[in-house]
Amino acid sequence: MSTVDTTFSSTISAINCLLQQLYETLTTPTKHFQPLNEKLIRLSTESLRHQNLIQAWQTEISLVKLSITDTDSYIAGIEPNQETLLQELASLKQKVEDLQSISYDGTLTWKIPNVSEKMADPQLERQTSIYSPAFYSSPTVYKMRLRLYLHGDGNARRTHMSLFLLIMRGSFDAIVKWPFSFKVIFCFYDQSGQQRHIIVSFRSDINSNSFQRPRSEMNIASGIPKFFPLPMIIEDDNNYIKDDTMFIKCLIDFGDISKIILSYALSSNPALPHHVQLCYSLIQ
Numbered sequence: 118m119s120t121v122d123t124t125f126s127s128t129i130s131a132i133n134c135l136l137q138q139l140y141e142t143l144t145t146p147t148k149h150f151q152p153l154n155e156k157l158i159r160l161s162t163e164s165l166r167h168q169n170l171i172q173a174w175q176t177e178i179s180l181v182k183l184s185i186t187d188t189d190s191y192i193a194g195i196e197p198n199q200e201t202l203l204q205e206l207a208s209l210k211q212k213v214e215d216l217q218s219i220s221y222d223g224t225l226t227w228k229i230p231n232v233s234e235k236m237a238d239p240q241l242e243r244q245t246s247i248y249s250p251a252f253y254s255s256p257t258v259y260k261m262r263l264r265l266y267l268h269g270d271g272n273a274r275r276t277h278m279s280l281f282l283l284i285m286r287g288s289f290d291a292i293v294k295w296p297f298s299f300k301v302i303f304c305f306y307d308q309s310g311q312q313r314h315i316i317v318s319f320r321s322d323i324n325s326n327s328f329q330r331p332r333s334e335m336n337i338a339s340g341i342p343k344f345f346p347l348p349m350i351i352e353d354d355n356n357y358i359k360d361d362t363m364f365i366k367c368l369i370d371f372g373d374i375s376k377i378i379l380s381y382a383l384s385s386n387p388a389l390p391h392h393v394q395l396c397y398s399l400i401q
Contacts, residue, residue: 223369225252227263230362236351239268246270251285254369259297260287263367264338273342278350281340282367286331297321297328300370305345308364309356317341318370 220226227249229235238244249263266279273279282301287293298321305315319341321328327339349355357363 219250220252221254221256223252223254223259223371225249225261225263225367227365227367228362229265229365232267232358232361232363236267239266249365249367252367253287254371257289258287258293259369260285261367261369262335263365264340265365268347269342271342276347277343278345278347279340279342280344280365281338283335283338284328284331285335286333290330295328295330296323296325298323301340302368302370303341303344304366304368305357306364306366307356308359311356313356315345315357317344 229247235244235247239246245268246264246266249265251260251262253260262283262285264281264283266273266281269275269277270279270281280303284297300318300320302316302318307313307315319339322339325339327337329336345357350357
């Protein structure tokens with residue numbers, strides 16, 4: 118074999134050796150890349166699953182927030198409704214009590230609870246006056262009620278309590294005598310047991326519209342603007358308010374009761390019927 122052939126053969130062998138080494142160099146990383154590629158695919162799949170879970174959780178959180186907002190709105194709406202229902206319940210309770218305490222003998226004993234609250238209302242311009250239950254001179258005659266301004270009315274405002282009588286429209290107005298022409302007596306009860314009641318009276322003015330036959334639900338009030346001095350009523354130890362409650366009595370005098378008899382009658386046991394109180398007064 119010539120030298121050229123030998124040299125060529127050696128060169129070919131060397132090239133083949135280099136190619137083999139190059140192949141091994143290239144194929145070795147490929148073997149390592151395959152597991153990495155599989156792991157990358159798994160990680161990508163897991164990441165996608167987590168993203169879907171996060172999106173689902175975000176949707177759930179949004180729904181919960183919306184539900185909380187709706188619940189808050191519902192609760193906020195319940196509170197005023199509850200307050201309204203409580204007020205209506207209190208009003209209904211008062212109406213039932215008023216019906217149970219209706220008087221048909223021309224007298225009214227008016228129990229006024231929660232005096233401190235009612236005294237505060239006029240100062241806050243919420244409610245300047247309160248009304249008593251209706252009462253009657255008999256089952257088929259005059260219908261009346263009282264109106265009390267706890268901080269006074271007109272010239273007596275902020276100096277005295279003002280107490281008035283109102284003649285109301287009744288079912289038998291067409292057959293009773295008008296104008297209303299009787300003496301009206303107010304009594305503010307002393308609750309100390311000393312019987313130092315405040316007794317004032319006035320004679321109805323037959324020329325006043327207050328005592329004509331009512332053309333509306335009730336006539337204009339008439340009575341005693343300076344019924345009781347405010348400085349005395351706001352004293353902590355006054356005898357006219359006990360347990361945040363006071364009592365006022367109205368008596369329609371149909372027969373000119375004398376002052377002496379009247380004094381005894383109003384000092385007798387209020388639990389007794391009115392005619393019994395008067396008889397007791399006469400005996401005394």
